[in-house]
Amino acid sequence: MIKIKDLTAEIDGKQILNGLNLEIGAGEVHAIMGPNGAGKSTLSYILSGREEYEVTGGSIEMNGENILEMSPEERAAAGVFLAFQYPVEIPGVQMSTFLKTALNSVRKARGEEELDALALLKLMKQKQKQIGVSDEMLKRAVNVGFSGGEKKRNEVLQMMMLEPKFAVLDETDSGLDIDALKVVSEGVNALRAEDRSFLVITHYQRLLDYIKPDVVHVLAKGKIVKTGGPELALDLEKNGYAQFEEKAA
Amino acid sequence: MSDISNARIEQQTIDQVNALDTYSAGFVTDIESDKAPKGLSEDIVRFISAKKNEPEWLLEYRLKAYRHWLKMPEPSWAKVDFPEIDYQDYYYYAAPKSSENAPETLDDVDPKLLETYEKLGIPLREQEILAGVKNPVAVDVVFDSVSVATTFKKKLKEKGVIFCSISDAIKDYPELVKKYMGSVVPYHDNKHACLNAAVFTDGSFVYIPEGVRCPMELSTYFRINEMNTGQFERTLIIADKGAYVSYLEGCTAPMRDENQLHAAVVELITHDDAEIKYSTVQNWYPGDENGKGGIYNFVTKRGLCEGKNSKISWTQVETGSAITWKYPSCILKGDGSQGEFYSVAITNNHQQADTGTKMVHIGKNTKSRIIAKGISAGHSDSTYRGQVKVLAGADNARNFTQCDSLLIGGTCGAHTVPYIDAKNPTATLEHEATTSKISDDQLFYCRQRGIGEEEALALIVNGFCREVMQNLPMEFAVEAQKLIGISLEGSVG
Ligand SMILES: Nc1ncnc2c1ncn2[C@@H]1O[C@H](COP(=O)(O)OP(=O)(O)OP(=O)(O)O)[C@@H](O)[C@H]1O
Ligand SMILES: [Mg+2]
Numbered sequence: 124m125i126k127i128k129d130l131t132a133e134i135d136g137k138q139i140l141n142g143l144n145l146e147i148g149a150g151e152v153h154a155i156m157g158p159n160g161a162g163k164s165t166l167s168y169i170l171s172g173r174e175e176y177e178v179t180g181g182s183i184e185m186n187g188e189n190i191l192e193m194s195p196e197e198r199a200a201a202g203v204f205l206a207f208q209y210p211v212e213i214p215g216v217q218m219s220t221f222l223k224t225a226l227n228s229v230r231k232a233r234g235e236e237e238l239d240a241l242a243l244l245k246l247m248k249q250k251q252k253q254i255g256v257s258d259e260m261l262k263r264a265v266n267v268g269f270s271g272g273e274k275k276r277n278e279v280l281q282m283m284m285l286e287p288k289f290a291v292l293d294e295t296d297s298g299l300d301i302d303a304l305k306v307v308s309e310g311v312n313a314l315r316a317e318d319r320s321f322l323v324i325t326h327y328q329r330l331l332d333y334i335k336p337d338v339v340h341v342l343a344k345g346k347i348v349k350t351g352g353p354e355l356a357l358d359l360e361k362n363g364y365a366q367f368e369e370k371a372a
Numbered sequence: 373m374s375d376i377s378n379a380r381i382e383q384q385t386i387d388q389v390n391a392l393d394t395y396s397a398g399f400v401t402d403i404e405s406d407k408a409p410k411g412l413s414e415d416i417v418r419f420i421s422a423k424k425n426e427p428e429w430l431l432e433y434r435l436k437a438y439r440h441w442l443k444m445p446e447p448s449w450a451k452v453d454f455p456e457i458d459y460q461d462y463y464y465y466a467a468p469k470s471s472e473n474a475p476e477t478l479d480d481v482d483p484k485l486l487e488t489y490e491k492l493g494i495p496l497r498e499q500e501i502l503a504g505v506k507n508p509v510a511v512d513v514v515f516d517s518v519s520v521a522t523t524f525k526k527k528l529k530e531k532g533v534i535f536c537s538i539s540d541a542i543k544d545y546p547e548l549v550k551k552y553m554g555s556v557v558p559y560h561d562n563k564h565a566c567l568n569a570a571v572f573t574d575g576s577f578v579y580i581p582e583g584v585r586c587p588m589e590l591s592t593y594f595r596i597n598e599m600n601t602g603q604f605e606r607t608l609i610i611a612d613k614g615a616y617v618s619y620l621e622g623c624t625a626p627m628r629d630e631n632q633l634h635a636a637v638v639e640l641i642t643h644d645d646a647e648i649k650y651s652t653v654q655n656w657y658p659g660d661e662n663g664k665g666g667i668y669n670f671v672t673k674r675g676l677c678e679g680k681n682s683k684i685s686w687t688q689v690e691t692g693s694a695i696t697w698k699y700p701s702c703i704l705k706g707d708g709s710q711g712e713f714y715s716v717a718i719t720n721n722h723q724q725a726d727t728g729t730k731m732v733h734i735g736k737n738t739k740s741r742i743i744a745k746g747i748s749a750g751h752s753d754s755t756y757r758g759q760v761k762v763l764a765g766a767d768n769a770r771n772f773t774q775c776d777s778l779l780i781g782g783t784c785g786a787h788t789v790p791y792i793d794a795k796n797p798t799a800t801l802e803h804e805a806t807t808s809k810i811s812d813d814q815l816f817y818c819r820q821r822g823i824g825e826e827e828a829l830a831l832i833v834n835g836f837c838r839e840v841m842q843n844l845p846m847e848f849a850v851e852a853q854k855l856i857g858i859s860l861e862g863s864v865g
Binding site: 173174175195198199200204212215216228231 | 631732812813814816817818819820821823825827830831832834835836837838839
């Protein structure tokens with residue numbers, strides 16, 4: 124599904140990724156953990172095509188196709204989704220308008236028929252109920268005045284609407300209370316499917332109790348320094364990242 | 373222009389005017405020649421007045437204005453830059469040979485423009501308007517210098533509402549026109565308004581009688597079609613005691629390499645407890661990517677809240693024109709009267725806009741509210757210029773002003789020039805201003821969700837303008853939203 128090979132990347136002349144290798148099979152859930160500033164969000168931005176980051180070497184393939192050549196919106200249409208670590212506020216743009224525009228843009232790019240207002244509303248109602256987002260929130264401007272937890276829920280709602288093939292969740296658990304964590308995890312689990320892969324970035328083993336990963340990676344100083352099963356997360360919780368810091372250096 | 377052609381035109385004018393005098397009865401057939409000779413002179417003013425079969429008092433008014441205009445300086449305080457206008461290089465009267473073939477001249481329009489209109493849904497709309505059946509909005513269509521159609525006249529008449537071209541009003545309701553025309557914007561107000569008073573050709577007239585709520589939206593659709601033609605329309609709207617009307621104005625013009633002149637005058641009058649809501653979506657041709665061509669939009673719009681507790685609200689979405697010079701204003705004379713100004717001004721490429729408002733508080737307990745959103749892209753320049761004036765007698769006057777500028781890219785400019793002049797210590801004036809850049813984070817967030825770059829920009833800009841867009845009547849809001857997207861095309865990436 125996703126194949127990242129020897130990826131190096133920089134921003135403003137500063138090298139962040141140093142030969143990162145990662146493969147995620149169809150239907151798999153991988154978790155990435157790692158110290159602050161290791162390059163986790165950088166990886167998520169590069170996967171989704173943020174132009175400020177310059178890829179200086181290596182490749183990223185999705186289902187055999189080189190996605191580095193694609194614009195962010197083309198990637199979205201191809202099924203790449205990023206739940207942002209810091210969701211962005213867009214004043215004056217109603218959540219419902221935003222969702223409608225996004226979904227229909229993606230559908231159009233995929234050669235599917237655009238949904239009319241009624242069909243959209245129905246779909247939205249169904250998904251928002253699942254994730255516990257109120258009608259009132261959909262009337263508000265995108266992320267404006269949302270609490271930290273509401274923002275994260277909203278990211279998952281968008282994911283559920285867009286039904287991506289490959290979703291990157293960048294610290295979606297941060298800022299969620301226990302109940303929200305459960306609801307959000309259920310939302311993610313409901314989307315798990317044979318042809319859909321996830322990359323879950325987190326600092327807390329706790330999330331992985333709800334979203335059971337197939338593989339756990341440690342990312343430090345711009346590369347994957349260790350890969351293991353779910354038990355690796357428990358080990359990290361106990362022993363921290365110090366053991367990897369020298370290795371990566 | 374060479375002396376020879378000048379001389380020829382003068383001769384033409386003289387011949388035409390002479391012909392008019394000689395064959396005043398044969399006037400109707402004369403309409404076949406559908407343009408006045410190029411240039412501006414007293415004879416041209418007489419020509420226009422004669423063409424329109426006007427009463428003597430109006431010709432006198434025009435001539436007075438023309439003579440005054442000759443002596444007036446060009447307004448120079450606006451932050452716009454353009455070569456001196458050669459007033460002799462324009463036609464001041466152009467009429468389609470008959471109203472039926474007017475829309476057909478769309479065939480002559482540059483295909484690139486038609487494409488734009490197609491995206492806007494305007495060609496269809498225009499036909500609907502001209503057919504006058506489907507559209508629930510009553511429409512007056514002004515094509516170059518003349519009104520070619522006014523719909524729903526009868527239905528409105530039943531309610532006592534008068535909605536017709538200003539030419540018809542001069543014939544049919546001379547008392548009303550005489551009483552109000554020039555009462556809010558005197559002919560000597562400024563050079564552009566003065567020119568308009570001398571050579572205005574058509575426009576709309578609305579009168580809502582006492583206690584009547586106009587049963588439908590009224591609208592005028594202006595179009596400059598002829599080359600080198602100036603459009604000088606004049607609109608006069610009167611809401612008598614307790615009356616209400618919502619009026620919309622839309623404008624388009626074909627792409628021409630020459631700069632076309634548009635100098636309109638709009639006067640609004642509200643009596644006690646009356647309200648006028650005036651909305652504009654201005655989409656005159658802005659010129660090409662390099663700043664060639666486009667409309668000079670020099671407009672004087674002013675409303676007089678004559679009666680107590682009356683209200684005038686201006687909403688404008690300005691996306692077109694090479695140069696916009698426009699300050700829809702309110703004179704709050706009646707005690708407790710209210711003025712509002714909601715504006716979106718978008719400039720791209722080499723467009724220049726200097727727009728804003730003037731709120732003059734005269735009566736007690738008068739209130740005004742100004743929300744201005746300026747968006748600049750490309751090499752364009754946009755200025756908000758506003759004045760809030762509180763006269764000594766305006767106890768407890770209140771104003772709230774908010775000006776927000778949004779910059780797209782690094783080669784455009786945005787300026788805010790607020791003047792405040794308060795002569796009454798009980799006045800409360802609030803002013804807020806922000807300038808921001810379109811954020812890469814916002815654009816990327818949208819694009820990550822599959823929304824293309826230009827659509828993302830349009831979405832964000834529409835969000836930025838939401839407070840203003842909400843004030844537009846529904847049918848216009850959708851069109852205006854699309855227009856915002858179109859006018860910003862090519863400004864990102
Ligand atoms: N625009 C930028 N200019 C310079 N350095 C940057 C820029 N963006 C990110 N960085 C740096 O790149 C490094 C990696 O950042 P990144 O956000 O990918 O870390 P992270 O692993 O997601 O950290 P966290 O766990 O705190 O979210 C950091 O040192 C950060 O300061
Ligand atoms: Mg991060």
